[in-house]
Amino acid sequence: MNSTLNILRKEIREMMTRSTLLPVVVIAILLGAMGSMMGGIEEAVTGAPTVGIVNDDTHGDLAAIAVGIVGNLSEVVYDGNDVDEGVTAVDEAGGVALLHVPANFTERITDGESGTIQIYWIMRGAGLLDSISSEAVNSVLWNVNRAISTHLIDANASVNSTLALNPTTRTETTIFGDKIMDGISPGTLGSMLSAQSFVVPLVMMMLIMVAGGTVISSMGMEKENKTLETLLTLPVKRGSIVTGKLVASALIGLVMAAVYMVGFNYYMTGFSASGELDMEKYDIALSALDYLLVGISLFVTLIAALALCMILGTFAKNYKSAQTLTMPISFLALVPMFMIIFKDFNTLPLAAQVLLFALPFSHPMMAMRSLMFDDYALVLGGIAYSTIFAVVAIALTVWIFKTDRLLTGRIGKKEEGRSKTLLMAISGRKR
Amino acid sequence: MSTSIDKPGAGGASGPALEVVNLIKDYGDFRALKGISFTVNEGEVFGLIGPNGAGKTTALRIISTILQITSGNVRMFGMDVAKRPHEARMILSYLPEDAGAYKNLTGNEYLAFIARFFSQSREGVARILSKGVDIADLGDRMGDKVDTYSKGMARRLLVARALMIEPRVAILDELTSGLDVINAQEIRKIVKDSSRNGTTVLLSSHNMLEVELMCDRIALINDGEIVEMGTPAELKAKHNAQNIEEVFMKVVS
Numbered sequence: 001m002n003s004t005l006n007i008l009r010k011e012i013r014e015m016m017t018r019s020t021l022l023p024v025v026v027i028a029i030l031l032g033a034m035g036s037m038m039g040g041i042e043e044a045v046t047g048a049p050t051v052g053i054v055n056d057d058t059h060g061d062l063a064a065i066a067v068g069i070v071g072n073l074s075e076v077v078y079d080g081n082d083v084d085e086g087v088t089a090v091d092e093a094g095g096v097a098l099l100h101v102p103a104n105f106t107e108r109i110t111d112g113e114s115g116t117i118q119i120y121w122i123m124r125g126a127g128l129l130d131s132i133s134s135e136a137v138n139s140v141l142w143n144v145n146r147a148i149s150t151h152l153i154d155a156n157a158s159v160n161s162t163l164a165l166n167p168t169t170r171t172e173t174t175i176f177g178d179k180i181m182d183g184i185s186p187g188t189l190g191s192m193l194s195a196q197s198f199v200v201p202l203v204m205m206m207l208i209m210v211a212g213g214t215v216i217s218s219m220g221m222e223k224e225n226k227t228l229e230t231l232l233t234l235p236v237k238r239g240s241i242v243t244g245k246l247v248a249s250a251l252i253g254l255v256m257a258a259v260y261m262v263g264f265n266y267y268m269t270g271f272s273a274s275g276e277l278d279m280e281k282y283d284i285a286l287s288a289l290d291y292l293l294v295g296i297s298l299f300v301t302l303i304a305a306l307a308l309c310m311i312l313g314t315f316a317k318n319y320k321s322a323q324t325l326t327m328p329i330s331f332l333a334l335v336p337m338f339m340i341i342f343k344d345f346n347t348l349p350l351a352a353q354v355l356l357f358a359l360p361f362s363h364p365m366m367a368m369r370s371l372m373f374d375d376y377a378l379v380l381g382g383i384a385y386s387t388i389f390a391v392v393a394i395a396l397t398v399w400i401f402k403t404d405r406l407l408t409g410r411i412g413k414k415e416e417g418r419s420k421t422l423l424m425a426i427s428g429r430k431r
Numbered sequence: 432m433s434t435s436i437d438k439p440g441a442g443g444a445s446g447p448a449l450e451v452v453n454l455i456k457d458y459g460d461f462r463a464l465k466g467i468s469f470t471v472n473e474g475e476v477f478g479l480i481g482p483n484g485a486g487k488t489t490a491l492r493i494i495s496t497i498l499q500i501t502s503g504n505v506r507m508f509g510m511d512v513a514k515r516p517h518e519a520r521m522i523l524s525y526l527p528e529d530a531g532a533y534k535n536l537t538g539n540e541y542l543a544f545i546a547r548f549f550s551q552s553r554e555g556v557a558r559i560l561s562k563g564v565d566i567a568d569l570g571d572r573m574g575d576k577v578d579t580y581s582k583g584m585a586r587r588l589l590v591a592r593a594l595m596i597e598p599r600v601a602i603l604d605e606l607t608s609g610l611d612v613i614n615a616q617e618i619r620k621i622v623k624d625s626s627r628n629g630t631t632v633l634l635s636s637h638n639m640l641e642v643e644l645m646c647d648r649i650a651l652i653n654d655g656e657i658v659e660m661g662t663p664a665e666l667k668a669k670h671n672a673q674n675i676e677e678v679f680m681k682v683v684s
């Protein structure tokens with residue numbers, strides 16, 4: 001046979017392994033799932049938004065027009081005269097906003113100034129997909145504006161043309177968690193938050209990929225270079241071996257992450273300069289304690305992640321297989337990262353919440369935003385969970401080191417594979 | 432973490448250097464050792480021979496505490512190695528058949544790394560290290576990375592690693608594999624010397640001449656069972672053979 005063809009066939013057979021194909025399949029599924037999630041949201045946008053109305057301009061005809069339009073184009077779950085009550089009602093009904101028409105609405109327009117509609121946004125999450133629902137309300141308000149404009153023009157009202165074309169303005173207040181933030185829309189807040197809370201997931205990803213890769217390959221290399229057996233016969237506690245590997249890779253990971261972060265920081269300064277001032281203004285800036293909590297969460301999770309990598313690393317037969325083993329870990333870190341970018345923990349369906357909580361990587365990623373909105377329970381719960389996860393994973397690793405599974409490659413009592421192939425696998429030889 | 436090598440015996444245990452009783456090892460449902468028993472006295476050189484796949488490495492790994500026992504017993508100076516692996520590791524030294532050293536370290540660094548497990552004091556480490564350098568006998572190359580060593584050089588470094596700590600029990604799997612005639616002879620002499628200094632040696636080999644030269648007693652393993660055991664002279668007499676190679680051929684085939 002043509003020898004080039006022969007080589008080609010061999011190369012393809014070697015490259016098309018399960019471990020090279022699996023990541024691709026997982027990415028495809030992930031993207032598909034995200035696409036359909038987006039689709040669902042987009043459909044929701046076209047539907048009528050759920051709102052509440054507080055109309056204090058009870059005798060004004062223009063206010064009546066506004067209320068009428070809102071009533072036609074949206075589902076009104078509250079129509080009363082108490083803003084607080086209205087906000088609560090809309091919130092409970094799962095609505096988007098409370099629209100407040102002030103007492104001087106009509107009067108101002110007829111006096112030649114624009115009438116103000118006060119919007120109280122009820123924001124539930126700061127993910128990319130969480131803020132989209134405000135579009136529907138915006139479109140209702142655009143219709144209100146046009147209807148009043150039409151009315152003014154039809155009635156030949158004695159207002160100047162600019163006002164006639166654009167008779168209403170709005171002021172916005174965003175209510176998110178316990179915070180009431182005047183003068184900011186959910187969209188602005190969302191993008192501000194995502195710029196801010198992008199950093200931790202990124203650091204986390206970097207740490208896991210670098211440090212996790214280090215620890216897994218160190219296991220693979222011990223086997224490939226035949227140093228493992230000697231190491232295991234040395235008078236050193238198995239816990240020390242595990243600790244040494246964990247701490248070393250954690251340190252390497254932290255140094256690497258720090259280097260990346262310096263670069264990233266320069267990149268971000270342009271964006272965040274204004275953002276940081278705003279944080280103070282809206283009372284969502286993080287305190288020193290908050291940063292400490294983020295740090296603790298990050299550290300505990302890193303240890304948990306590394307212990308998990310170490311368990312995976314016990315499967316690594318050599319350097320190459322170690323590389324492929326870092327894949328699943330990177331995915332475990334990617335999943336929460338995407339979930340968090342698109343949705344807040346609180347706005348996710350229960351199943352997704354359980355999944356997100358169960359992945360220890362999620363917690364530091366969510367920590368910053370949770371702390372901004374004083375959700376200490378989630379952060380502390382996450383730290384507790386990650387700690388337990390880390391302890392269990394380390395204990396499991398030490399246990400594996402105490403058995404002969406590292407050398408025999410057996411995890412269960414009975415596993416497939418005849419002795420010969422396993423022996424080959426251990427000694428790292430090609431079959 | 433570890434006691435000094437100046438205090439051998441780890442807790443004053445006593446008994447023969449090695450006592451292997453009815454040792455069985457299963458890999459899944461494959462039985463690699465089918466109940467082997469032998470005793471090695473202190474200061475003895477004991478050889479395991481047998482065809483490929485007979486179970487020599489398996490036995491040596493179990494005695495070295497890195498494989499778990501399916502059933503049976505291994506006692507080192509009266510101490511159960513399965514129950515007290517850490518204590519056993521303080522007094523034993525295992526040389527795997529195809530061991531490697533950390534490639535990024537130099538020969539010196541590698542020996543120093545190992546030495547630090549066996550002595551807490553700087554002088555202690557220095558003493559072990561200088562013994563190691565003597566045994567390895569690699570001259571200037573000790574300052575080079577292990578990566579650049581030839582197979583034989585690396586093997587010498589590993590032999591030095593195993594013997595420099597003056598273990599009470601040295602477990603050497605295919606001691607001279609990969610070494611040329613001169614190097615092999617030298618290494619044999621070093622092992623013999625340490626045995627004279629009180630180290631008990633358990634070795635495996637495919638070199639029948641080596642076994643005959645070095646071992647006080649031999650066990651022949653075939654298919655997970657000991658099929659012959661005795662001094663080289665006894666075995667030759669029993670099978671009416673000129674040398675151990677003939678004994679091997681007669682017993683195994």
Ligand SMILES: Nc1ncnc2c1ncn2[C@@H]1O[C@H](COP(=O)(O)OP(=O)(O)OP(=O)(O)O)[C@@H](O)[C@H]1O
Nearest residue numbers: 408419420422423458463483484485486487488489
């Ligand atoms: N990790 C393992 N998993 C399954 N079977 C194994 C494993 N290690 C060894 N075996 C099997 O156990 C038997 C004994 O192997 P062992 O390595 O002890 O032989 P050996 O006497 O050292 O051979 P050699 O002279 O070739 O080194 C062989 O049949 C081998 O296939």
Ligand SMILES: [Mg+2]
Nearest residue numbers: 487488489528
């Ligand atoms: Mg062997």
